[in-house]
Amino acid sequence: MEKILFKKSYSHNNYKEKPFDYLWNKKGAFTSVAVYGRSKKFLHFDEHIYNLTRSLKKIGVKVNLKPFLNSFIKKNFKNNIKYHHLFRVAVSTKTISISLRKINYNTNYVKCVLINYQRPNYKIKNLKYKKTFDFLKLVNNRNTECIFYKNKIILEGSTTNIVFIYKNQILTPKEGCYHGISLKFFSKKFKIKKKNIFLQNLNNYDEIILLGSGRGVVSVDEIPQIGWKKRDNLFYNKFYQFYKSYINKTLSKRQK
Template identity: 30%
Template sequence: MLISYFKNQFIDSDEIQLNQNLLSGIGVFETIKFNQNKLFFFDEHINRLFSNDFFDFTKLKKEKIYDNVIKLIKQNSIQEGLVKIIITPKSNNWNNLEYYIFLRELPKINQEVVKVIFYQENLYPILRFNPMYKSLSYMGNFMARRDARLEGAFEPIFYNQDNIITEGSIRNIFFIKENIIYTPCTKLGILNGITRQKVIELGQSKNYKVDTSPIHFKNINSMDEAFITSSAIGILPCKWNGWNSDFTVTKKLKNLYNSISENQ
């Protein structure tokens, strides 16, 4: 018998009901916005969750996960928020999976425009992989997020060793110049966020050109507008020290995105 130290006491290790794979960062997750019993873009999220090749998802049923999410929402008093679905192996057999579902409130954002700050990503242990997925190995992202908050910024935006803009710690970034929408390419090892996908589709449907060619850090101040995206915030205009905008096109896209989200 092995003894562990857990929650201020020495205890039989077998009595600790913790999946060790969670502690090792082995697993994938998705975060989905909900309003009452309505899940925003559930199919897109769950399909991406099941799309990586590291695990065998055949024994997990998407419909069952959906049903359990709805049951969990009904058992809580929260009307609007975020659902986090985590899938991890039960043991060293990575084909034997289990999942967890957690709820949390939406982030409280009191500004119409938030401040971002730009960091070299090689200063943090950031995972880059193509195609990128949401793994539990997020320490580097949250280290940067902590540093950004200490500097009064809402979100850090990374640029790589070639000074090419990649993404935020937990959000995608877009720029607009002369009515062309620019966003980093997924080949850089960034997450192809569901909101990112919807914004690209929306922009193209409104006859905006979407360009995913490299965005150099030195050129960001020449942009006309900028915004960040995620499931939690949708489209959120952003600024940085020495640069601001009237966000004319961003506001139009934000209104259109909110409309399609509510009416999906």
């Protein structure tokens, strides 16, 4: 069971608190920001809120989030907690909902299951997640990620973007998915090529790596459905060391 430190909902028009609602399957969008350390470092906070605001505008929802969230963080985050949490902000047509839960994924062994599905309105992180939750109920989410595909083309993970390693090339699905903040972050360091990844070619890849705010950087061990098993950790180690170095540097800056 996930450990939630707080969950609160507020009205758009006056920012007054109201009964909590996760807002799943409502008209709206959400984002999840990783928070680390006693210095309360929110990884890529500005980018997350910018993307969320832009997504909301696309579906006709207008709200001034940044000042409200800055005030909320000052009031609700403590100095005596060493954070390793996921800060979720969801916004519907009338409500802002905020929750904080501990990151509790298993990184020692991770497998994937292949599912023929594409998220509706996939270009934004919308709240229409009923089908995704139905799939996640069928697996142990701590050590299993669902990989979605459509028309035999790989799209994205249920909570992650995916990169594939083939002959020292780093590839990620070209379309049909949401290219998230974590993927964009790694793209600044590594040459990641967007390309159609075909279901029938998965066994050609040496490594499959998951990227996301919650999971961070994770190497997939196997996909039992097709008998795929990882053959190397070379690029995973590069990604992980880069990510770890970034977190350590940013935490140090906040602690000075």
